[in-house]
Amino acid sequence: MARATLIALLALLALVCASLLAGVAGLDARALLTSGEGWELIRDSRLPRTLAALLTGAALAVAGQIMQLIAQNRFVEPMTAGTGQSAVLGILLTSVLLPGAALPVKMALAALTALAGSLGFFAITRRLPPTQPLLVPLVGLVYGGVIGAATAYAAFQADMLQYLEIWLGGEFSGTMRGRYELLWLAGLAALASYLVADQLSILGLGEAVSLNLGLNYRQVVLAGLVVIALVSGLTVVTVGMIPFVGLVVPNLVSRVAGDNLRRSLPVTALAGAALVLAADLAGRLLIHPFEIPAATVIGILGAAVFLWMLYGRGSHAA
Amino acid sequence: MIEIQSVSHRIGQAQILTDVSLRLERGGVIALAGPNGAGKSTLLSLIARLQPLQQGQIRVDDMQLGQCDDRALARKLAILPQQVNASSRLTVRDLVGFGRYPHHRGRPTAGDRARVEAALAQFDLGPLADRQLETLSGGQRQRAFVAMSYVQDTDFLLLDEPLNNLDLAAARSLMAQLRQLADDQGRTVVIVLHDINYATAYADRIVVLKGGRVVADGAPAETVTAAMLEQVFGTAAPVHSVGGRPVVLV
Known part of the structure; x- marks a missing residue:
């Protein structure tokens, strides 16, 4: 376990170095030592972009893990169960109704609609039979689709369809100093969830076991939903929707590190950060000097892993 | 002592429990029996505040359900x-460790850890301690969950049909362990049992429910009779006395 963590950390470090060096503007390690321009490029663009990818990945992976524990289902995550779509709807409505609103206001409203969206999701899926675990993600997809359709209609009416694409397709090419810092809040929310790691692990054993152990079930669920909503709202506002991170990463980590969050949550955060950074890096390098959005890279990768999870060896639904 | 006072409960249109009043004294093994749908599980979950009380009152010693502190009750x-989540990738040791949660609230002491290790040994879970739950057989998993309830170190231990999916040997050894908890540690075990013969063999008292009402209550020899089986289960099963205990021939 300790060796695996060390290897993961080294891999992440290598990714960070590569991310700092890769881009359209030329930059090699030697120039850094001699010219001030290189540092400026790093400080204003490369470092913010790298940090944004790391924070987004870590926060999304943790949010996905929390959602899976609350739903008692390994196949849900905020971006494919209506939370992300609700956040987009929130931003759209804010942009239409309060066009002059500052970014933190937009973010707060996006988080609020995201919270409402996840509450709606859990209100619906509570009624599903526990013997049909695959119904939960399917209902989530339909639910997200309905909210997405309503959003698209609203955007069409307000003549804002082109903005919609920015929020729907997450990518990091526009990340600059001064435009990504809200993501630290998302990272902080994910970090805070580690303080209740035990409570969240117990949540994963179900409502009855939670109540039996004297856990304030509603309060812990609500705290989890707030983390999910904050992470969804903040990432959608700053970089756009990135699907599958919250789905794939917790599942893969759970296979290796188990379900005791006190041990597995840090691994989940690290792996999520590495995945999103790697996807962003691949998007920057594959058709250099053009870029593929990180969300697209992860969408392709994530769909393949998801299928493997569903049909591959040792798949467990609930 | 658990004191249940005129508890009634509905789920939707269905009346599950009707005016149930019971006093469950401290110590011993008390079995809840009755046909499917009699309200046994509902009664148990109401005592354990897994569902909110609709009508009536339940007291556990001096604590009034619905008004007392959840942690203290735990x-x-x-x-x-x-139904417990069987697909968890928690290890057996972690699961049993969560049984101490009401005592340490996330900061286990050396004492908590020692109790967990002792429980692992007592329930023969030592060799399985580092295995994940989803890799265990149904019986092993059940044992792990019972061990978790055991380290919770409560005066009252409620179990809802713990013998489901257990084979003869596992079922007998679990019942023997519960019997021992009652005899040696003075704990009160309230257990929903489907098989009347396990109830007559291990329980001190059998409470029989039918249609949400208590229809028989007392020592096994008094309650389990051919007449009761006919009335409650609607089946004519002969009852014989073997070694002082009534045994239902099936």
């Missing part, structure tokens, strides 16, 4: 529900 009463 140190007095433990329940093992019927």
